[in-house]
Amino acid sequence: MKRLITAILTVVALLSFGQSEPTMTWPQEITTKNGIATVYQPQLEELDGVRLSGRAAISYKENGSDEMEFGAFWFESTLEANKEERIAIIENVKVIQLNFPAIEDEEKLERARAGLESEMNGRDMATSYDLLLGSLADADQELVMEGQINNDSPQIYFRNEPTVLVSIDGEPVVKQTDDKKLSYVVNSPFFIVKENKSGKHYLKGGEYWHSSSDPEIGWTPDTSIPRDIASF
Incomplete structure (x- = not known):
């Protein structure tokens, strides 16, 4: 279990966006001495003023194991945008929630969450401002699509004898x-x-x-x- 928590912190420590390389490819695979951790592309959810929120997924596979553990965390942060250079800097990250099924102990989970938050703060995390705006636009579109999905159960017709359903496309013309x-x-x-x-x-x-x-x-x-x- 310590290896898993350590792997999470190692992943975050390596997850920094340098000013000279504002874009990254995803997922990011990080090899540690105990296994391989993978950070998947963060999914941005909302930008309210300068407050940026989102979520990200993490997976971890220990050396010698065929099983991969998956987790996710939700975060809020402050966004500082340099519109002339088209660079966005993410600061003051707060990990609101960390879910990792492999960690059942609430105290260990809280330590992992706090460690994750601590490692993310104090680092200059820069990314492309245009890519960030594009991700937010995609998130807005997902919300629109979710609102258009009708999950109501369909009407079911049942008969105990051979039957034909006479269909009309809308109101009869x-x-x-x-x-x-x-x-x-x-x-x-x-x-x-x-x-x-x-x-x-x-x-x-x-x-x-x-x-x-x-x-x-x-x-x-x-x-x-x-x-x-x-x-x-």
Whole structure:
């Protein structure tokens, strides 16, 4: 367990953005004497004034082990932007939360969190200002997309006998024949026609006909089909 905590701190100690190299490739793999730790690209979440918040993932694989442990931390920081040089400097980092399933002891987890925060502070962490803005724009777009996702359960239709679901693409779009005796639905793969005089609807499926006075209620088999509908 000490190795894991030490690895986390070592990763953060090496995770500095030098002024001469404001961009980095991700993920960053760091080899320690006990294993390999990987820091994945931080996901920026919000920039409120100069307060920047985000989260990042960490994984660790100990030497001789086939298992990889994964963790994540959430942080807040202060952003100082040099818009002329297009460089953003991240300062005053506060690790709000650290989750690492391999650390079950709350005291050890808190020490790891505090150590992570301590190592990140006091270092000049610079990155491309334009890339940072791009990451924030992506985060905003994700929030918009999340708001558009409908997680409501679909309506399920169940019958205990052979059944065909008659589908219409949206509200029925109806057109009349030239003599205005019949009306038919154009936005359905099924042949649905109404006799305007009687108001009765007819549905043909394969060789069989069905009729209904109200299609929303249901259909019943019918062999007495008006000639003008059967020949339509």
